[in-house]
Amino acid sequence: VDSRTDPQGAMVQVARERGIDIIDGHGVIEARGKKRVIGAIIAPLNATGTALNGPGRALDCDLIASSGGWSPVIHLSSHTGAIPRWSDKAVGFLPGDSIQQERSAGAANGCWRLQACLEQGAAAGANAAMQAGFGNGELTSTAPPTDELPPQAQQALFAVPHTTRNSRAPHQFVDFQLDVTAAGIELAAREGYQSVEHTKRYTAMGFGNDQGKLGNINGMAILAAALNQSIAETGTTIFRPSYTPTTFGAIAGRDVGELFDPERYTAAHRWHQQHGAEWENVGQWKRPWYFPQAGESMQQAVDRECLAVRNAVGILDASTLGKIDIQGADAAEFITRIYTNSFLKLAPGKCRYGLMLKEDGMIFDDGVTACLGPNHYLMFTTTGGAAGVLGWLELWQQTEWPELDVYFTSVTDHWATATVTGPEARRVIDKLCDDVDLSNEAFPFMDWRDGTVAGIKARIFRISFTGELSFEVNVPAHYGRAMWEKLVEAGEEFGITPYGTEAMHVLRAEKGFIIVGQDTDGSMTPFDVNMGWVVGKNKAFSFLGKRSLERSDCQREGRKQLVGLKTIEPERVLPEGAQIVDDPNQPIPMTMQGHVTSSYYSAHLGHSIALAVVKGGLKRMGETVHCPLADGRSIAAKIVSSVFYDPEGERHNV
Structure with missing residues (x-):
């Protein structure tokens, strides 16, 4: 019709x-x-x-579709103070004379043909460049030719007439969100609301989240007809920022009270369910805790998973790790100020581990950051700390260093990550990836490569949280399950074993790798956890927390320091959180020397292991301490290095 x-x-x-x-x-x-x-x-x-x-x-018919024509987006022009002007040719309002240093071109200026849009855009750009002191405003080239359908004659049909007056006709909706009708606009005119701004508020026309983009032109034309005026005489409403509605959540303070916490799932969640995973809540994420087989206890399942990683190959769903895309000319400078070590010379294709401190010098988060290209980085954070780290970065960029050109985007949900780790890891990846040289010489530890895994474009990282040869395969999230299933299939001949967060904790504890928030508690500096090696000594800019590290309390003797504990009775596992004393028979209240932060049984080592913070612990190697229990007994343990397995790091460097 x-x-x-x-x-x-x-x-x-x-x-x-x-x-x-x-x-x-x-x-x-x-x-x-x-x-x-x-x-x-x-x-x-x-x-x-x-x-x-x-x-x-x-x-x-069972469907009625209406052609609404085209309407220039004049909102941004209005924000600068320009007064819109009506155009019978465009059948819409066009941007008025520029008030500020801006130019409108193309569709925003009522031009619908591609060729003309390109020409207008080039002319507007040349004029803007001239106003900024570049060039004389003349074009040095012409717009490329386009293949497009010729424009067709338009007919302005703002309201379809009826056999009866609008007030008696069936509803003729103008604003579909707020049910504003043609009869309602005519009533507004009869009631004396002759200004378009008054009519807007009387009828609520344009108050929806489309801000009148769909129906306002029709409404203004109906009002003009009711007032026996032209649309140009009636005018239009003036738009205020912002063009895209701003949510209250974006401007609300940080303390918003209690909220429901959503459950988040990885792309391979259904696969884990189908294979009997027990679950652990990590932040908002549901993560596989362990994968018990028939008749297995939790400890037996975890032992099996750990031994598979140490002796063959395991696979972990690491999609939950926070991922922040960082870009901008000052990205490297910003990251260097945030982390304790420098990233200014990190080359594309390389990765570097970093520690993040609060202003008081205490460990806030840790993770690996990779250089994806010039001025482009990908920062990995802890699972539970992802939102906090992003907020921390934005806080410092917006309030303290606004002069730095840097932008942050959370891409955690964009990527699915599978960690393939163990002596056979390279052989598993090699079966599915033929466009990346996976040898240690061509693809060393702490490097990353773009490649194709199982036919899926992927980013492959040589990062290890187990101490074994590891490849972290990242693909777009909607390919996550497909990638996971292909990796499991490729690894069957090598005995690949899915493992969960409990086995991950055991494996990292064997290597002495900390988990922020478990082995640290907001009162630990890098030196307290024996990680002074990651603190830059000659950084040009004082990284966050550096001044606080120089306080006398941060340098005093007797601070609690991270050490390993090995129980005298190998089978006994220390309770996490257990207090540490020198003499279990001393009178109460006992003098506490520290506490256990992580504790597990290591099937590979054949004895229990624990990480603990002990006063002056790094100078107390070989001493015996005790952990009193609630039932009156105590467990004796020897203070040892926090690295129980492969202290030279040879296993991951092959």
């Missing part, structure tokens, strides 16, 4: 060639149906579309 009489043009011709009946010179005056569309009433229109030219007739 076309309101124009004898319409012509390429699109009309295409429709006719396909056998589509075009009823010209008509309009849809009613939709029929109650809970769904069952038909329409159409009637002939006069040449201007302002009155009916004959009786209506019924058509059967």
Whole structure:
């Protein structure tokens, strides 16, 4: 149904060639149906579309679609103070004369043809460059030719007439979100609301989240007709920032009270469910805790998973690790200020571990950051700390270093990550990846490569949280399960074993790797956890927390320091959180020397292991301490290095 009489043009011709009946010179005056569309009433229109030219007739249909034409987006121009002007040719309002240093071009300026849009854009750019002191405003080249359909004649049809007055006709909706009708706008005019701003507020026209982008032009035209004015005389509403609605959550303070916490799932969650995973809540994420086989206890399952990683190959769903994409000319400088070590010379294809401190010098988070390209980095954070770290980065960029050109985007949910780790890890990846040289010489530890794994474009990282040869395969999240299944299939001949967070904790504790928030408690400096090696000594800029590290309390003797504990009875596992004393028989209250932060049984080592913080612990190697229990007994343990396995790091460097 076309309101124009004898319409012509390429699109009309295409429709006719396909056998589509075009009823010209008509309009849809009613939709029929109650809970769904069952038909329409159409009637002939006069040449201007302002009155009916004959009786209506019924058509059967189940859908009515309306062509709304084009309307320039003048909002940004209005924000600068420019007054919109009506154009009969564009059948819409165009940007007015520029008030500030801005130019409108192309569709935003009422131009719908691609060729003309390119020409206007180039001219506007040349003019803006001249105003900024570059060039003379003349173009040095022409826009490329375009292949496009010629424009067709438009007909302004703001409201379809009816056999009765609008006030008695079926509802003619103008604003579909707020149910504003043509009759309601005419009523506003009769009530004296003759200003378009008053009519907007009387009817709520344009108050929806589209801010009038769909219906305001029609509403203004209906108001103009009711006032017997032109649309130019009636005018339009002036738009205020922002163009895209801002949520209250974006401007609310940080303390918003209690909220529901959503559950988050990785791309391979269903696979884990189908293979019997027991679950652990890590932040908002559901992570596989362990994968018990028939008749296995938790300890037996964890032992099996750990031994598989040490002796063959295991696979872990590491998708939950926080991932922050960092870009900008000052990205490396910003990261160097945030971390304790320098990233200024980190080359593309390389990765580096970093510690993040709060202003008081205490460990806040840790993780690996990779250089993806010039001025482009990917920062990995702890699972539970991802949101906090992103907020921390944004806080410092916005309030303290706004002059730095750097941008942050959380991409945690964009990527699915599978960690393939163990002596056979390279052979598993090699079966699925033929465009990356996986040898240690070509692809060393703490490097990353772009490649294809199982036919899926992937980022592969040589990072290890187990101490074994490891490859972390990252693919777009919607390919996550497919990648996981292909890796498991490829690893079957090597005995690949899915493992969960409990085995991950055991494996990292054997290597002495800390978990922020478990082995640290907000009162630990890098030197307290024996990680002074990651603190830059000659950084040009004082990283966050550096000054606090120089306080006397941070350098005093007797601070609690991270050490390993090995129980005298190998099978006994220390309770996490257990207090440490020198003499279990001393009178109460006992003098506490520290506490256990992590404790497990190591099937590979054949004895229990624990990490603990002990006063002056690094100078007490070989001493025996005790952990009193609630039942009056105590467990004796010897202070040892926090690295129980492969202290030289040879296993991951092959």
